[in-house]
Amino acid sequence: MAVRSDEFLRMVDALADVRRAEGEQYTSFSVRGKRFGYYWPRTQTVGLKQTLSEQLALVAERPDVFEEQFTSGGFGWVVVYLEGIEAGELTELVFEAWRLSAPEELIAEAPDPARPGSR
Numbered sequence: 286m287a288v289r290s291d292e293f294l295r296m297v298d299a300l301a302d303v304r305r306a307e308g309e310q311y312t313s314f315s316v317r318g319k320r321f322g323y324y325w326p327r328t329q330t331v332g333l334k335q336t337l338s339e340q341l342a343l344v345a346e347r348p349d350v351f352e353e354q355f356t357s358g359g360f361g362w363v364v365v366y367l368e369g370i371e372a373g374e375l376t377e378l379v380f381e382a383w384r385l386s387a388p389e390e391l392i393a394e395a396p397d398p399a400r401p402g403s404r
Contacts, residue, residue: 287368288375293331296379301391319386329367333382337361
């Protein structure tokens with residue numbers, strides 16, 4: 286059930302126009318200058334931008350896998366423990382985080398992993 290860090294990084298790399306920034310203890314991910322995710326290798330966790338309602342639902346449903354990170358600008362960020370999530374679900378959450386930050390023209394061109402057969 287666990288997702289390895291290299292699998293997570295491939296999910297992010299599959300998205301259009303993603304930029305990585307290496308910090309001392311984490312890597313951050315942005316699309317066209319807007320941050321949508323973080324990765325902390327020491328704890329094997331990722332932080333992802335979500336809607337406020339999705340943040341609340343994820344944390345309430347599975348607090349052993351998700352925890353509230355912070356809220357900002359009408360969005361709720363969640364920490365995801367890689368050991369507790371399946372690749373398919375994480376792929377959808379990563380795409381959603383990217384979609385919440387990407388410009389419309391990139392979103393229009395991107396296949397949605399939640400919809401089989403999309404582009």
